[in-house]
Structure formats: C-alpha cells, structure tokens
Amino acid sequence: MRQAFVVDEARPAALRALNYEPSVERLRKKRRGRQAVRLRDLVADLGSGYATVFSRIDAAPEHAVELLSQSDMFDAEPQGRLIRRDSMRYPERHEVKRWQVLIAGAGTLAPTELYGRALIADGRLAGKYVGQDSLILEFHEPEASMSLFAYAYLASPTGLRAVRATSYGTKILRIRRDILADLPVPRPDDEVVERVAHLVRRAVEQREIYVRELHAAREVVEALPDMREAHAMCAERRSRCVTWSGPLVTLNAWNYASTGGALDLLLRKWPQRLRDVVHPDKLFRGGRYQRIACEPPHGIDFLSQRDVFSIRPVPKRINPPAVARALVFVPEFSLLAGGQGTLGEGEIFGQVAIVTPDIARCGVTEHLLRIQPHDRAQVAISYAFLSTLVGQRLLRSTGVGTKLLSLREDLVLALPYPTLTIAQSRDIATHLEAASAARVAATEAETEAIRIIEEEVLPAWLT
Known part of the structure; x- marks a missing residue:
C-alpha cells in the first residue's frame, strides 16, 4: 500500500524513501517513560557471514555439512544441500546455533515473500549452515528475556516492515546491515518482557518436540527388515536398469525403474495396497477456482504448497471460493502430499505432511494431493511410511508429465502398504498425536507473543 509521511530528520545513511518506515521513526523519538534500545546494543554478531559468496562443493554425507537456503530455514523439517x-x-x-535469529535476506516486498522475515533457531536448525542470502543475529545473551523479546518484535508485522525498510537494491532486495543495526527495539516493563520471552521459549521447545515425535513415528516403520532392504535399493540417486514383470500401465520407465527395485520388492513382500485403506474418492487434488485477494477480517487464510511444509506459514488472504468446502479445506489428521513439481532433491514434490489443526483451519491449494485414509490409525501408518525416504521415492515414482510432474492417483493407490502389529500401530499414532499437539502449542505461543507486542506494547509508542 502506498503511503506518504513526514520525518523530523533525514538520515545520511538512508538513500531512498523505502528506508523510512513511520513506525520506526516514531520509535526513534525520545518520550518520557518510553525506552527503546538500538539493535546493535543487543547483538554480538550482526550478520558477519551475510552476502559473502563461496563455492559449494558437494560431498558424501560422512564428509559434509548441511547447507540451508533461506527457504529451507522455514521448512518444518529442514533438509539442505x-x-x-x-x-x-x-x-x-x-553455522547456526540455538537461540540465534535468522533473517531471510534476499527477495522482494510481496506480502507473502520470505524476505525480511525472522525465525529463531531451535534444535531443528542447530549445527547446520546457511548461505549468503540468510542473515544471522547472535545476541550478547542469546537466552536472555530481552533478546527473546527483540526476536518477537522482529517477527511481528511491525518488525517485518522495519527490517524491509533497511533494503537496498532494485529487483532483488537485500538488507543494509548498518541501517538494521540502528533499528530501535521498544523496551517495555520487565513483566511484559518476561511474558513474551516465556512464550518464545515455549515455541522453541514445542517445535523441537514436534520434529522429535515425527522422527520417532517414522523410526517404527524404518526399523522393519523389508524397509531396510528397500532403503538400500533406492536411497542413492543414480541411473538405474531393472527387470519389471508387473503390469505396464504407463509408457514411462520412470514409474518402474526410479526406485531401483524397491517398489517391486515391497509389492512382493507386503500383501496390502494403499487402496485398501484409502477410498478412491478420498485421494484427489482440489479443483481450480478463482482466488480473490482481500483483507482481514474478511475471507480465509489460503496456504500454498510451501506454506503447508513450513514451520511458520505465510498464507494469502482470499474470499471463500464458491466451490464445495472439501475442495478448499482438508480434514484434521489427514495427509497432504506435494502433488505437482519437479524432482530436485529438496523439492516439495512427493513430500507428505500431516494436517494439524492450524492447517485444517485454512484453505489449501489444489496442487496438493489429499490423502484421507478410513480412520486415524491408518492415517498414522500411512504418514509414517510415506514420509520416509523410501515412501517419498515411491510417491515420486508415480509422477507423470514432462517438466512439471503430477502424482497419478491410480498409481498412488497401487503403492504397497505396510503390515504392522497392533503395538507398532499404537506407537505411531501416539507419536503423531504428540507431534500435532506440539506444533499447535508452538504456533499458539509465538502468535500470542506477537499479539502482545502488536496490541499491548507498540500502541504506547506509536500513538
């Protein structure tokens, strides 16, 4: 939205109108009873590795570190190069350390772009590395309450506008560290700072629980002897030649050879198929419909493929489409698979997400494949299997098309389905219920921290 305003004093470092943000200018003003601290006074390292170009030499896992792009940082389960x-x-x-603040440092000013958005590093990210497009803030006291309050401020809508006001560049913007260092951070009463810091700590802890429980659910399936054998067949990506004795329902060799024999092995070892637990009417993509942008409180939040697999989605706001509700919304504790895309190793295509309550409240793009088994126990088993590396390879083997592949529904239904004991099924369901609860708790905690800043803290400075 365009805006015009007057600043009291032009700053030599700010070379363009974009570098002035009304809320930031008001925070700079000294007022009785109102304190603001500059970001530079809180941080020990303000992006020393940002915008430093380096080569990327691929290596085997035992000799490598994991490099995350700025979009990888926001994934629920980050996987880098x-x-x-x-x-x-x-x-x-x-290198990413727990409690650091990561900022997406390259992009455009579109409302749903990652550029300028902040994320606090938890155990999911610790020990991994980020590239030159990501800016790392390391506070003098990373776990101190004021440091966590500063993160919540940067993650708020006002903080996002403040970070984006430090931009330079033309089409692809980047962050000027000198202007970022000079950003004022409001400092309210200690009681408010502690409330916000407590919520941020809870969000970090619950996100770690979320990923830990997902991994625990998968491990039950990955421990099966047949799965170990299948993993050895398809884990490495390379050209393959296989002998296929089953029906040839497509003319594409990819659908039979891409798993290196894992598909044929599991079809022989496991008598059940995915169609035995998913009715054909419950495996579909949403229909096409018009998306008309609007502003809250009107409309619904609408998630893209990237949003569904993100730890903190950035949804669009659209008018409710005039189509059947089942084509827009998905039921809680069902599955969503990246239904259209390419075969890059870090691509969403073929990945599977379980629908937690926060996702179920939003509309979902038609590009995602809905997979809705008969009951919750079968949902849990389906997710635990399809979200493994073997499961993802099998799902991708159902892809048809040229450059942009789509999952073919009849081939998905024909995939093998594991046979587990009652105890194994119960363990998987317990882990996934805990993961779902942890994700919701983390989202609610961070949302509440940001609400306190936007509705209780900032009005005192900005009025």
Missing part, C-alpha cells in the same frame, strides 16, 4: 565445510572461507560465520 550436503557440501564440504571447507567450501566456506569462514564456516563458523555460517
């Missing part, structure tokens, strides 16, 4: 650590001149500047 494996490169040699000595590819980076100063690798310690790119």
